[in-house]
Amino acid sequence: MNIHQLEYILAVDQFKSFSKAADYCHVTQATLSAMVKKLEEELDIVIFDRKASPISATENGREILGQALQVVAHADALLDSSKSINRKMEGKVKLGVIPTIANSLLLIILKPLLEKYPALVFEIQEQTTQQLMKSLLEGKLDLGILSTPISSSDLETELLYKxxxxxxxxxxxxxxxxxxxxxxxxxxxxxxxxxxxxxxxxxxxxxxxxxxxxxxxxxxxxxxxxxxxxxxxxxxxxxxxxxxxxxxxxxxxxxxxxxxxxxREVSLCYYRPYAKWNIIKRLAADIKELVKEHLS
Amino acid sequence: MNIHQLEYILAVDQFKSFSKAADYCHVTQATLSAMVKKLEEELDIVIFDRKASPISATENGREILGQALQVVAHADALLDSSKSINRKMEGKVKLGVIPTIANSLLLIILKPLLEKYPALVFEIQEQTTQQLMKSLLEGKLDLGILSTPISSSDLETELLYKxxxxxxxxxxxxxxxxxxxxxxxxxxxxxxxxxxxxxxxxxxxxxxxxxxxxxxxxxxxxxxxxxxxxxxxxxxxxxxxxxxxxxxxxxxxxxxxxxxxxxREVSLCYYRPYAKWNIIKRLAADIKELVKEHLS
DNA sequence: CATTACTATAGATTTTATCTATGCCAAATA
DNA sequence: TATTTGGCATAGATAAAATCTATAGTAATG
Known part of the structure; x- marks a missing residue:
């Protein structure tokens, strides 16, 4: 059983037709037909009375359809959530970068990130490692990009690339x-x-x-x-x-x-107590991806 | 996104470990790892902080996990429903069969059906087509097996096999x-x-x-x-x-x-107003399957 | 009785999930 | 400080599945 199959039977129930449902689901009628049959076999329940016209659900089928709707609705909600989480990347990120990284990395990552997260405002400063660590601990910066290892054990680092x-x-x-x-x-x-x-x-x-x-x-x-x-x-x-x-x-x-x-290692660096954790994790993943793309 | 992937992240969240979760889900750690990654990429959300020990969900991840639980719970409920529907095959089925079918078909279908539906009581009579149609219309039989076409338009038929x-x-x-x-x-x-x-x-x-x-x-x-x-x-x-x-x-x-x-055509025959519809549909599917098996 | 509309099936193809084996990393240990 | 250990990621091969095209079968309609 999978979510697609559930969507298929819901569509059949809605349109009272396999072919219309197939169009709606952007698959061929053959596929939809086979998937509905497969689900019926797995559940060992005949969901539709194909001889009735228009097609109607069996008594058992109606029960299954009700549950299927629940599953699909919640799956859709999950997908919505993920979209809304992605849109929620907003606010200000105060970012410090050491000069020997700034001069090359920013060129690669800045434009894509600004485009991807239009609601995120980047405030970027070039600073030495020492200044940067101090600013992080004081909360003057949210995030640093520097070369690891570093001496402070209070700060957490996440390797971006070597x-x-x-x-x-x-x-x-x-x-x-x-x-x-x-x-x-x-x-x-x-x-x-x-x-x-x-x-x-x-x-x-x-x-x-x-x-x-x-x-x-x-x-x-x-x-x-x-x-x-x-x-x-x-x-x-x-x-x-x-x-x-x-x-x-x-x-x-x-x-x-x-x-x-x-x-040398290039890493993200942040102070956990103040960390904008979800933003940091996303940026880390994005930067890794961007650098990987750039190097291939 | 599929239900398995959601089960995988729920297991990781529960066991705080990819390998333990993999065991629990009866897949290899490699598979689970790849599937979690795939889901994260599809949602574009990092769900787990793999550097933390023990592994913990990110802030966004917790949101997703909550929704995933909903989806999986409802999917499980659907599966439960289907099982309970199957168990619900109980009661009495009064079945009439014409002699020229009874002498061969019952041999094939009776034992498997009795085994599959222990709570279903079959009352079987051998009758001619005429008697059988009359009994169906009077509600003295739930179901007939006879050779179609038949003359009555009040009765509905479903072809079992030729x-x-x-x-x-x-x-x-x-x-x-x-x-x-x-x-x-x-x-x-x-x-x-x-x-x-x-x-x-x-x-x-x-x-x-x-x-x-x-x-x-x-x-x-x-x-x-x-x-x-x-x-x-x-x-x-x-x-x-x-x-x-x-x-x-x-x-x-x-x-x-x-x-x-x-x-000749051999068909199920029933009178819709009295029909034990779900039982009939299931038996029809089962009989077709049994005859097909028998002939191959 | 031919036509039309619709579903089922067969076979080929593509996609996806899964496995095995191995790499990599960090933490614990000698 | 080298080494083992535990745990996650990755690569490549294999198995499983979803999907497509084409076609057959079936029932309703003119």
């Missing part, structure tokens, strides 16, 4: 080994960007002694960073999503890493 | 043409049996002039009839279901009819 980190820059060889990385002239974003610390940790960089001694400048954006790298024939590491937006010329300066993969 | 009529007897040739039938020494049941009239009409028999002039005897049962046929090297016509029960020796005396098929 993002490869790719090498960019200028070396003699076409590819390079991980162990050789610390020998390169490395340029990084300035202090405060978590990506900087991650890269230092991942690549086991110590003090980088290959920079010109009279240069202390470090970049605050990838744009500036890449210009530095090109000028000084250095090297740096970029998140995959950002690297994908680069010009073909710059893409040509990508370097293969011989073994091992560098990657 | 039964071939086969030739039995003694002729020179191995097979015979329909046109030659009236040249044969024909023996028939005595007056009052509708099969007699049907055969006369079907085979266009006139007065049969080949019987011994000093014999007027006609049979009231096939048993007697066949003995007569054998003794006098005559011919007769038997219904298929009866012919099938004959001894091998007698089966050897069956004659092929070269072209055309002789057959």
């Amino acid at each position: 993002e490869k980190l790719v090498l960019y820059g200028h070396v003699q060889k076409a590819s390079i080994k991980k162990a050789e990385l610390s020998q390169q002239r490395f340029f990084l974003l300035q202090d405060g960007h978590c990506l900087r610390d991650q890269i230092i940790q991942l690549c086991e960089l110590k003090k980088n002694k290959f920079l010109p001694v009279n240069l202390r400048f470090e970049a605050n954006t990838f744009e500036t960073l890449l210009n530095l790298v090109d000028d000084f024939q250095g090297i740096t590491i970029l998140p995959k999503l950002y690297a994908e937006q680069l010009s073909d010329k710059r893409k040509a300066a990508m370097i293969e890493l011989e073994e091992g993969n560098l990657e | 039964e071939k009529l086969v030739l039995y007897g003694h002729v020179q040739k191995a097979s015979i043409k329909k046109a030659e039938l009236s040249q044969q020494r024909f023996f028939l049941l005595q007056d009052g049996h509708c099969l007699r009239d049907q055969i006369i009409q079907l085979c266009e028999l006139k007065k049969n002039k080949f019987l011994p002039v000093n014999l007027r005897f006609e049979a009231n049962t096939f048993e007697t009839l066949l003995n007569l046929v054998d003794d006098f090297q005559g011919i007769t016509i038997l219904p298929k279901l009866y012919a099938e029960q004959l001894s091998d020796k007698r089966k050897a005396a069956m004659i092929e009819l070269e072209e055309g098929n002789l057959e």
Whole structure:
């Protein structure tokens, strides 16, 4: 027994005709006929007297039809509820994003989300991980997108995706080994960007002694960073999503890493006591889906 | 969306575990997992927070679960109803059957029906078509099994099956043409049996002039009839279901009819104003099924 | 008696549910 | 910190079902 079969018998009862009911249900008369028969066999009850004209329900059939109506009505109600829940995505979401994610991810997710949830107002700020965590705990933000793991155990995180980190820059060889990385002239974003610390940790960089001694400048954006790298024939590491937006010329300066993969985790982050739980869960699912689509 | 999926999420909610729910629902964890996911996608609502331990429903999920319970409960109620309707087959059915049907059909249907409906009491009488119609109209019978068409327009009939009529007897040739039938020494049941009239009409028999002039005897049962046929090297016509029960020796005396098929209709017959409609419909379906099984 | 309107059935096709096997992740354990 | 364990997700194959097209059968109608 399934809900369609119940809808079919209700339609037959309503139209007093198999063929009209079939039209109404958008199936062929053959299908409807077979399904009604199947249901009758499963219940072991003859629901319709096909010889009467117009077709009429048997005594037992009327009983079944009554119950079928209940089932179908409640199923419809469930579907309605789901629609109304989806429409209920409204209100304000204060979202913080760290810069190294914001510059690529927002491009992918923002438009679809704004379209899908016209009643949802996004207030987005670019902040460092530290600022972001503080704002979440204070309730100044509903939601953060940052790179995990993070130090706070009060905040909850949900992994959105893992993002490869790719090498960019200028070396003699076409590819390079991980162990050789610390020998390169490395340029990084300035202090405060978590990506900087991650890269230092991942690549086991110590003090980088290959920079010109009279240069202390470090970049605050990838744009500036890449210009530095090109000028000084250095090297740096970029998140995959950002690297994908680069010009073909710059893409040509990508370097293969011989073994091992560098990657970072990008996660949603929220403080449970204040959490707009249902909105967060939906956005998490949506963002995962959008990134997956984008990468395929 | 289907009822199974709803049962699955209810089970997950109850057991707070996909695998336990799967056991409970008698499906594998993989199946349940996929079905829950499919439902979530169709509704576009994340029902469960799989990261929580134990698993818990989301806010939206709880709403959906409530509605799902309604649907499933009503579906169960429908199934219960159908069972109780089936058990409700009780009371008395006064059934009249004409002899030429009774002698073969009752053998096939009686035992299964008595077993299937232990609370149904059958009172069966063998009667001619005329008596039977009268009894039906007077309410002395609930139901008749006879050969259609019949003359009364007050009674309603429902075709159960068509039964071939086969030739039995003694002729020179191995097979015979329909046109030659009236040249044969024909023996028939005595007056009052509708099969007699049907055969006369079907085979266009006139007065049969080949019987011994000093014999007027006609049979009231096939048993007697066949003995007569054998003794006098005559011919007769038997219904298929009866012919099938004959001894091998007698089966050897069956004659092929070269072209055309002789057959009769066997139908249920009832008088609508008094009709035990639901019982009749069920019995009709059951008998059709039983005869079909018997013939295959 | 032919036509019309309607339902049932057969066979092919497509869709869906389910299973097995395996992957992946996190929490517990040694 | 490696390893096991428990639990959910995913992939690919298989089985089950719903659906379609085409056609047969049946009853009512002109």
